[in-house]
Amino acid sequence: MRSTLARAGLLMPLTLFLVFFLVIPFLNIVILSFYTYSPTSIWIPKLTIENYRQLVEGSFITVLLRTLWLGLICTVICVVFGYPLAYFLARAEPRVKSVGLFLLLMPLMVSAVIRTFGWLVILGRNGLVNNMFHAIGFDRVGLLYHEPAVIVGLTNVFIPFMVLPLMASIERISPSTEEAARNLGASWFDVFRRVIIPLSSPGLISGCLLVYSAAISAFIVPALMGGARVQVLGRLIYDLLLISYQWPLASAITTLLVVATGVLISVALAVTRHSAKQEVSR
């Protein structure tokens, strides 16, 4: 009993911190999302569902769908680029692995704003890529402020979140299992499809969850690289809060985003737990 209490005590500092600085503010946002907008005093405490009704109509749906779509594309690209990299790192000798991990995590050590400005330098109208195009006789093109630029930026930031859980999963697959498959006639492609992917699916699911939920709530990259043309939820919330002061509407969008992410994560966790349970009962 005592030790249970003592162990619970270890969780107290972080729990208190999260309650005060995350749970209570978020509940505040939920409440705000049901208050009425007022152009003069921002909100008045009169309950309404008007904010949510506004979401159904107008341009919000477009922004929502674009955000989810960008998140999906970004996740797919992270899977395609991340799997080979994760496999390479999982099977690399320790020295190569530590250098590789350092390189992989380096983007996360730089401030998001600075990293994004780096992309502006590379992709801008007078940037590296355009200068190269120009030098070999092509016209300069607008690479920034379109969806592809946002996808490049998001993939760059979030790929470590895909690679790390995948790598951890692949490391647990015994190399002799792969050799057994090869011995039984499997090509590298067969080994990947029939052995590596099924056995690393927990890592794949966590990686997709991390990347997707981070990508749909991203703010800095879409704002700087997407400009006005690529409006996404994070940016929309920011604009509503700080430019047009429509706090109740911004709160409604925030609530929706958090609930959607929560549902997504619960479903994915339920799926992995189910397959993990099956694995144990086997």
Add this chain to the structure above:
Amino acid sequence: MIGPLSFSVGAGEFVSLLGPSGCGKTTTLRCIAGFETPSDGGIYLDGDRIDARPPNRRNVGLVFQNYALFPHLTVFENVAFGLRLRRCREDELKQRVQAALDLVGLPQLAERFPKQLSGGQQQRVAIARSVVLEPRLLLFDEPLSNLDLKLRVMMRAELRRLQQRLGKTAIYVTHDQGEALALSDRIVIMSNGKIEQVGTPLEIYERPATPFVADFIGSSNLFNGEIVANSATSTSVRTETGLVLQALPTPGEIGSRVTVMVRPENIEVASENSTNVENLISGDVEEKTFLGQDLHLKLRLSEKQALSIVLAGRTARTHNAGDRLTFSVARSHVYVIKG
């Protein structure tokens, strides 16, 4: 770095690669399976050169030490894995998988997952998974070393029966001389990446080619010495400690350096009424270990020389530590190894 080495295996033969860890036996096997590439030379299977082919295009069945079953697939699907890659028809696939599981005695476990099986059962699934593809050659990489002793002895007999029933050529890697002696038609003994001797179990036990083989297989008393006389009926060797032993005639110059091997079980107590007593050896019993069926004695001949002796356990009562005893060895049991 192993090799250069060369050996051949006849059709239907069971050949073991035996040696201490690090001798290159597993590397040799992995070269045959295609997981390592020899820097020089070739590997031929039924006249086809296979060393440039990727592992999935060789059709040699490999059974791993840690079984290497697919944890996400049932026993049935594990065995069916190779057949599915070959796009085998569903009805034929079912029948072949069932036949393979019958062969290894696990027909009732098809729907289980590997984690639900014991070590021995997993090993049988691994064997079924290879055998079902009718490989041109079966390779075993220490397949029994993760099993406990009793199961190991049982599985070893079963493996031999299975191999003979299928008539498949098999190459078996082990560091356990008991396994190699019990299973093999021939044994390749390796050390430091080189072949020490190739021969039948009996040849290797009775006529080891090198002192390493004599020491590695079974227990033996080895004496360094030189040939002092050679006649039509016997060869005499004087050991470094001055003992002179008569052996069957062995070609060799007088004065050439040799090693003499005497197996502990070939040493007998010298009795006064026995005729034709050869190679009398006297010494003090230093250690006596009673093991039931056997009695092990360590006989001190001189300060530098001791002799291991194995007698029948029932003689335990008559020999005690400290006794001075005389033993004899027939010259047919004194084996001279060159070099």
